[in-house]
Amino acid sequence: MEQSRIAQPIGSALDRFIKSNQDHFAYASGELSQLLRDIALASKVVNREVNKAGLIDIMGGMGSVNTGGDEQQKLDVLANIRFTRALQKGGEACALISEESETFMDLNNDGKYVIAIDPLDGSSNIDVNVSIGTIFSVYRRKSKPGMPIQPEDILQKGSEQVAAGYILYGSSTMLVYTTGHGVNGFTYEPTLGEYFLSHPDMQIPGDGKIFSVNEGSYNSFPDGVKQYVQYCKDKNYTGRYIGSLVADFHRNLLKGGIYIYPATAKDKHGKLRLMYECNALAFVAEQAGGKASDGKQRILDIEPKTLHQRTPFFVGSKNMVDKAESF
Numbered sequence: 001m002e003q004s005r006i007a008q009p010i011g012s013a014l015d016r017f018i019k020s021n022q023d024h025f026a027y028a029s030g031e032l033s034q035l036l037r038d039i040a041l042a043s044k045v046v047n048r049e050v051n052k053a054g055l056i057d058i059m060g061g062m063g064s065v066n067t068g069g070d071e072q073q074k075l076d077v078l079a080n081i082r083f084t085r086a087l088q089k090g091g092e093a094c095a096l097i098s099e100e101s102e103t104f105m106d107l108n109n110d111g112k113y114v115i116a117i118d119p120l121d122g123s124s125n126i127d128v129n130v131s132i133g134t135i136f137s138v139y140r141r142k143s144k145p146g147m148p149i150q151p152e153d154i155l156q157k158g159s160e161q162v163a164a165g166y167i168l169y170g171s172s173t174m175l176v177y178t179t180g181h182g183v184n185g186f187t188y189e190p191t192l193g194e195y196f197l198s199h200p201d202m203q204i205p206g207d208g209k210i211f212s213v214n215e216g217s218y219n220s221f222p223d224g225v226k227q228y229v230q231y232c233k234d235k236n237y238t239g240r241y242i243g244s245l246v247a248d249f250h251r252n253l254l255k256g257g258i259y260i261y262p263a264t265a266k267d268k269h270g271k272l273r274l275m276y277e278c279n280a281l282a283f284v285a286e287q288a289g290g291k292a293s294d295g296k297q298r299i300l301d302i303e304p305k306t307l308h309q310r311t312p313f314f315v316g317s318k319n320m321v322d323k324a325e326s327f
């Protein structure tokens with residue numbers, strides 16, 4: 001069934017866009033709108049801190065590490081606090097899964113939504129002023145509001161997402177999200193403190209000539225990945241790897257391309273996390289006409305077993321992911 005694409009004039013403010021499209025949302029539309037506003041609000045605060053990271057003594061690590069063993073940068077922790085606080089205050093989320101915390105957080109017991117978030121992905125790039133991003137997924141809780149959170153609320157397949165997206169803190173700051181009716185991109189105007197629709201109904205090109213992979217790990221790639229990388233070189237494709245997933249994903253979404261983080265010697269199941277990195281970007285990619293798999297199966301069909309589980313990740317132009325899978 002062709003989903004009704006959302007038609008809105010370029011320049012519409014995010015708030016108006018959310019409100020005028022909330023009836024697209026099958027149920028509880030007002031609550032999802034509030035949730036998206038809460039996420040957008042937190043992103044504005046994080047954006048302000050990211051943009052002046054060089055000025056305030058929040059650069060560099062805090063000496064602590066997160067669940068993945070990555071050294072926590074101060075902005076990671078700040079971003080996690082900002083998104084947690086905005087979601088707590090907003091009242092719509094009952095639980096939060098975050099890269100920055102071992103277990104899920106209880107937020108508002110009668111909230112109907114579960115959020116999975118990577119508050120600041122690519123944070124090792126903060127100190128070198130490379131674009132970084134926030135990645136988020138929204139699920140409806142399975143258990144009754146007011147009851148304690150159940151495991152089935154937390155470990156849901158990506159295909160259960162009701163919304164997902166990312167914020168890219170780049171040369172301009174953009175919010176890109178989907179509620180299952182296509183993908184729309186908003187650019188932040190800091191002097192007005194508002195996001196405006198700049199990329200309506202985003203569609204990723206079916207094919208592309210850009211491949212994004214860290215070839216430093218080439219020797220430990222599975223053979224099929226080695227063969228596909230060689231295929232890209234034989235076709236004279238362009239190699240573009242920023243080392244910041246959201247930035248690489250966004251460029252490929254606009255221009256066509258494939259991002260691959262395969263299993264390596266260091267990360268036997270890939271480095272990226274299913275619940276708060278891959279599921280969200282897989283939902284956006286599919287809604288934009290692209291594809292996302294672990295090399296064999298659709299990312300959105302993977303049954304999560306643990307909060308922080310990793311998965312190999314192939315995402316981008318459909319024909320390129322198909323080709324990579326064929327190897």
Ligand code: P6P
Nearest residue numbers: 121122123124214243244245246
């Ligand atoms: P590597 C950043 O740490 C991140 O999670 C993604 O943003 C990025 O694409 C990837 O890891 C980079 O990992 O092993 O290539 O440095």
